[in-house]
Each structure stands twice: as C-alpha cells, then as structure tokens.
Amino acid sequence: MTEDRKAIVPVWTLATGDVRGPALTGDEPMTAERLAELRGVLAVLADEPIATLEVHPLPDQLDRSRGIPLDAASPLAQHLSQLITQSARNSSVAATATAASEGLYRMVVPAKVAAQFGQGIIRPMAAKGAADGIRGALVNSTGSIVGQPTFVPVGKAAAAGAVGGAGATAGVAVAGSAALTVAAPLVLMAVAVGASANADYKRQQAIEHITELLEQLHEQKLEDEHSELDGCRDAIDKATAILLDQGKLGVSLGLDSAVHAINTALGAADRRLARWQSALDKLPDAKPVEIGTLTKSFPGVDDHGGTFRTHLELAALAIALKRRVIVLQAVEHAQDDPDNLFENFARALKRDQQRLDELESSIAGVLERLSALELAGPQGLRPVFTTGEVDRLMRAANRIHKLGDGVMVNSRTTDVAIEIARNKDGSVVVFPALPM
Known part of the structure; x- marks a missing residue:
C-alpha cells in the first residue's frame, strides 16, 4: 500500500x-x-x-x-x-x-x-x-x-x-x-482480539509444519498427539466468539477438555525439553560431536523431517493454543470486575504467560546450543570418509546450524x-x- x-x-x-x-x-x-x-x-x-x-x-x-x-x-x-x-x-x-x-x-x-x-x-x-x-x-x-x-x-x-x-x-x-x-x-x-489473532496465526504456521513433517514420518503416536491438539480449535473459536460478545462461557463448549489436552501437550513439551537439555549438558566441551551421537538424542535433527523437529512444532502448537486460552481467561477476569477492567486483564495475562515465556525461551536456548555445535563424522578405523559420508555431514551441519535462525531469547518488548x-x-x- x-x-x-x-x-x-x-x-x-x-x-x-x-x-x-x-x-x-x-x-x-x-x-x-x-x-x-x-x-x-x-x-x-x-x-x-x-x-x-x-x-x-x-x-x-x-x-x-x-x-x-x-x-x-x-x-x-x-x-x-x-x-x-x-x-x-x-x-x-x-x-x-x-x-x-x-x-x-x-x-x-x-x-x-x-x-x-x-x-x-x-x-x-x-x-x-x-x-x-x-x-x-x-x-x-x-x-x-x-x-x-x-x-x-x-x-x-x-x-x-x-x-x-x-x-x-x-x-x-x-x-x-x-x-x-x-x-x-x-x-x-x-x-485481546489482536493477541488472540496473533496466537492463532502461530497455530496455523505450526499446523502447516506439523502436517508436512508427519507426511514424511508416518508416526501414528505423533499423529494422534497432533489430532488431539488440533481438535481443540473448535472449542477455543466458539469461546472466543462468545467472550468477545461479552457472553458467558458454559460447560457445553468443551473448553475444559480442550484446556486439558493443551496442558497435557505442554507437559510432554516440558519433559522433552528436560531430555534435550540433559543430552546437551552431557556433550564434551569444545569438542566436535559425532553426528550419530547427536541423532540418538535428537532423532532427525540432521534431516528436513524427523521426530525432533515434529516435537518442536507440537510444542509450538501447544504454546500458541494456550496463549489463546489465556487471553480468553484474562478477558473473562476483566469483564467480571467492571471497575478494575484493564488492570485485571493485564494482571491475569502476565501471570499465566510466565510459564509459557519460560518454556519458549528454554526451547530457543536448546536450538541456539545445537546450532553452535561443531560436527564430526562417524568415528572408526578408516582414515578417510566416503563421498557420501562427507556430503551427509555437510548437509547435516548446514541444517543444524540453521536451527538458530530466527530464534528469540528474552526479546526486548x-x-x-x-x-x-x-x-x-x-x-x-x-x-x-x-x-x-
């Protein structure tokens, strides 16, 4: 324009x-x-x-x-x-x-x-x-x-x-x-509507990435996890429409079950994050890491698809859905106290955002650490690598180094x-x- x-x-x-x-x-x-x-x-x-x-x-x-x-x-x-x-x-x-x-x-x-x-x-x-x-x-x-x-x-x-x-x-x-x-x-x-739209845009991005990754993986367990999270959208959309018309939320919407599914996914993201951080902590300092060692803890990290990248997108989807729910809860808080409207909104929103901010920041920290690693080829008795091994190592190094692109840790408001x-x-x- x-x-x-x-x-x-x-x-x-x-x-x-x-x-x-x-x-x-x-x-x-x-x-x-x-x-x-x-x-x-x-x-x-x-x-x-x-x-x-x-x-x-x-x-x-x-x-x-x-x-x-x-x-x-x-x-x-x-x-x-x-x-x-x-x-x-x-x-x-x-x-x-x-x-x-x-x-x-x-x-x-x-x-x-x-x-x-x-x-x-x-x-x-x-x-x-x-x-x-x-x-x-x-x-x-x-x-x-x-x-x-x-x-x-x-x-x-x-x-x-x-x-x-x-x-x-x-x-x-x-x-x-x-x-x-x-x-x-x-x-x-x-x-409230701008923040909700922002979170929904991130949800759409995560859905697109997950769909593409799962088409390559054919992993039923991750498919089920994705379907359960994506199934929360209908309840959240209805709750958004009702609250933005200053109505009251009811049990029939199914928002409680959606929140349970989102919280379960966030719990899985927390556990996976802890495993990733532990695996990185065990790597030797200032030494090249063999690609095979890395893929044991981060399966598929060296490829376009892979379980690790799907886990990242599932975490991003859960975070985006939770952010939409938090906005709804903050609006409901504010509307319940007309004389303290904006203060209630900001207070409720900030308090519940902290856990998500910490989770997102910690995942970004893992990606930064991974992107900074120096990779080594497979260790063995042979003094030289084959052309295929060299090509794989170069492709893997390039993809892993790109993990840090666009990562924001403790971004300035x-x-x-x-x-x-x-x-x-x-x-x-x-x-x-x-x-x-």
Missing part, C-alpha cells in the same frame, strides 16, 4: 482509566516521529496505560483472512463506532477522515504497557518472500509505515464507553489532559500495533498484533 505523504491522519490518545496525565498533546500537527515520542512520554508520565489510535484510508488490497472478524453488534465494533460518532461532532479532522464510514484504524500500545502482557504473546510474523520482514496492513516488508502523513490530535474527544455490556469506564480524562479519551473497553478488546479494518456496515476485522 502506498499512502499519500500529504494525508492528514487524526489520532486519538486513549486512556484506560480516569487519569491525570500531562497536557502534552495540544492540537498542533505532528510527524510520525513526534507522535512516537509523545507516546513514550505519555506512557512514562500518565497514571494509567495510554494508547493512541490513528485512522488511515482502507487499502485496496487487504488480506482479511489473517484477522478475526467481528460484526457491527460486537462490543469492540460498537465502542469504535461510538468514538467515531462523538469525535466527529467536535473535530472537523475526525469528521472528514471518518465520513466514508470505513477505514483502517491503528491502535499503538506503548512498550511499557505491552510488557504487562508477557514477552512472548506478541512476536514478529515473518512475511512470505521477506526473510526478516513483518507483514501488516500498513507496513512494508521492512516493518516501516509507508509514506509520511501528518498526524493531528483529536482534542476533547467524547469517550468511547461500553455499549450494551459490562466494563464501562467512560469519560474525558480529568483536567490537565483534556485530549485523553477514557476508553478502557475499546483498548482491552483491541488488545517494543511498542505494539493492532490494526482494525472497519467496513461501511460497522463490522470490523482485527489483525494480529505486531511489534513495531
């Missing part, structure tokens, strides 16, 4: 509580760099989490299949519609930008706030055809916003309160920060962008949350 460099983009500053914040926004036009600085200052100085919301023209070509659709009656869509309607009454810039009733809304949550969600819930998504790229509706293959529009704050915007649901925290923030619109339900719902496509009928599609 290319965006007009002279475009005027309205931007709201959204608070998640009735806060006393610094009067920094004003109503003067600003650059993207200035807006980023402002977000950082607000995150540090404001009493409650602050997010910004921009509205851009809807791109001509937009892959909506990556996102989660919500109809116009859903709370998120109604919160957004109310913000648009009430803001247009007080701001000609907002009125002009939202007149078409459709657009691409971009909510940016500062790193300080994003850290509350755990380090692993939002990670870069590799774009096809771009090794290090991040794919998003408003970003190019390098992760940068295309074009240089001018951002204009929407001052004294009316609040986006709850519409037809619990958790209303509405109103313009108190004196000293009149441009801060209190919109906790809107921020919470956007973060960044600002998080959540993009929402709004249609003319008020329905929305929320795309996976992306680090900036």
Whole structure:
C-alpha cells in the first residue's frame, strides 16, 4: 500500500482509566516521529496505560483472512463506532477522515504497557518472500509505515464507553489532559482480539509444519498427539466468539477438555525439553560431536523431517493454543470486575504467560546450543570418509546450524500495533498484533 505523504491522519490518545496525565498533546500537527515520542512520554508520565489510535484510508488490497472478524453488534465494533460518532461532532479532522464510514484504524500500545502482557504473546510474523520482514496492513516488508502523513490530535474527544455490556469506564480524562479519551473497553478488546489473532496465526504456521513433517514420518503416536491438539480449535473459536460478545462461557463448549489436552501437550513439551537439555549438558566441551551421537538424542535433527523437529512444532502448537486460552481467561477476569477492567486483564495475562515465556525461551536456548555445535563424522578405523559420508555431514551441519535462525531469547518488548479494518456496515476485522 502506498499512502499519500500529504494525508492528514487524526489520532486519538486513549486512556484506560480516569487519569491525570500531562497536557502534552495540544492540537498542533505532528510527524510520525513526534507522535512516537509523545507516546513514550505519555506512557512514562500518565497514571494509567495510554494508547493512541490513528485512522488511515482502507487499502485496496487487504488480506482479511489473517484477522478475526467481528460484526457491527460486537462490543469492540460498537465502542469504535461510538468514538467515531462523538469525535466527529467536535473535530472537523475526525469528521472528514471518518465520513466514508470505513477505514483502517491503528491502535499503538506503548512498550511499557505491552510488557504487562508477557514477552512472548506478541512476536514478529515473518512475511512470505521477506526473510526478516513483518507483514501488516500498513507496513512494508521492512516493518516501516509507508509514506509520511501528518498526524493531528483529536482534542476533547467524547469517550468511547461500553455499549450494551459490562466494563464501562467512560469519560474525558480529568483536567490537565483534556485530549485523553477514557476508553478502557475499546483498548482491552483491541488488545485481546489482536493477541488472540496473533496466537492463532502461530497455530496455523505450526499446523502447516506439523502436517508436512508427519507426511514424511508416518508416526501414528505423533499423529494422534497432533489430532488431539488440533481438535481443540473448535472449542477455543466458539469461546472466543462468545467472550468477545461479552457472553458467558458454559460447560457445553468443551473448553475444559480442550484446556486439558493443551496442558497435557505442554507437559510432554516440558519433559522433552528436560531430555534435550540433559543430552546437551552431557556433550564434551569444545569438542566436535559425532553426528550419530547427536541423532540418538535428537532423532532427525540432521534431516528436513524427523521426530525432533515434529516435537518442536507440537510444542509450538501447544504454546500458541494456550496463549489463546489465556487471553480468553484474562478477558473473562476483566469483564467480571467492571471497575478494575484493564488492570485485571493485564494482571491475569502476565501471570499465566510466565510459564509459557519460560518454556519458549528454554526451547530457543536448546536450538541456539545445537546450532553452535561443531560436527564430526562417524568415528572408526578408516582414515578417510566416503563421498557420501562427507556430503551427509555437510548437509547435516548446514541444517543444524540453521536451527538458530530466527530464534528469540528474552526479546526486548517494543511498542505494539493492532490494526482494525472497519467496513461501511460497522463490522470490523482485527489483525494480529505486531511489534513495531
């Protein structure tokens, strides 16, 4: 997508509580760099989490299949519609930008706030055809916003309160920060759907990899493990739809049995991780490792397929499914306590994320250690290797060294962008949350 460099983009500053914040926004036009600085200052100085919301023209070509659709009656869509309607009454810039009733809304949550969600819930998504790229509706293959529009704050915007649901925290923030619109339900719902879409994208990636690996392995036990995990999707999808419409979860959904299957898979991942770490610890320091020795503990590590790589993808699938469940549980917590909405959400999410973050980080550590190993050929009485043995060793070394590519251990928390496509009928599609 290319965006007009002279475009005027309205931007709201959204608070998640009735806060006393610094009067920094004003109503003067600003650059993207200035807006980023402002977000950082607000995150540090404001009493409650602050997010910004921009509205851009809807791109001509937009892959909506990556996102989660919500109809116009859903709370998120109604919160957004109310913000648009009430803001247009007080701001000609907002009125002009939202007149078409459709657009691409971009909510940016500062790193300080994003850290509350755990380090692993939002990670870069590799774009096809771009090794290090991040794919998003408003970003190019390098992760940068295309074009240089001018951002204009929407001052004294009316609040986006709850519409037809619990958790209303509405109103313009108190004196000293009149441009801060209190919109906790809107921020919470956007973060929740964006995080859920992100986790589901990772689930899809893991499913694709597992399917390809199992076609090569013909391993029934791993097939069963995969089928049981993939069977959890239906219950999680239904629970997501119900909670995002602010309904109540019931036993008939089957979410309890899905959570049990996911926890069982995570337990298997923990046990396998312990075996991998133990096997690496037993290897001699600073000495080449015979390929045969390595494949005993990591079967198939030297090949495209193999049991080890399937175990990695099964762990990734279980983690992705668990992250979706945790988001649902956090939303449910927040909705049960309307007066403490965003704080409950962030607290529940962070607490339960820690185990997954540690598991994911530990698996990444194993891959880094494997990728750094120096390999040796088969040991025997023969003084030279055959051509086939040399070729196998070179292929194995190349594949094992690539295990460390793209591994992120204790990645730095960044600002998080959540993009929402709004249609003319008020329905929305929320795309996976992306680090900036």
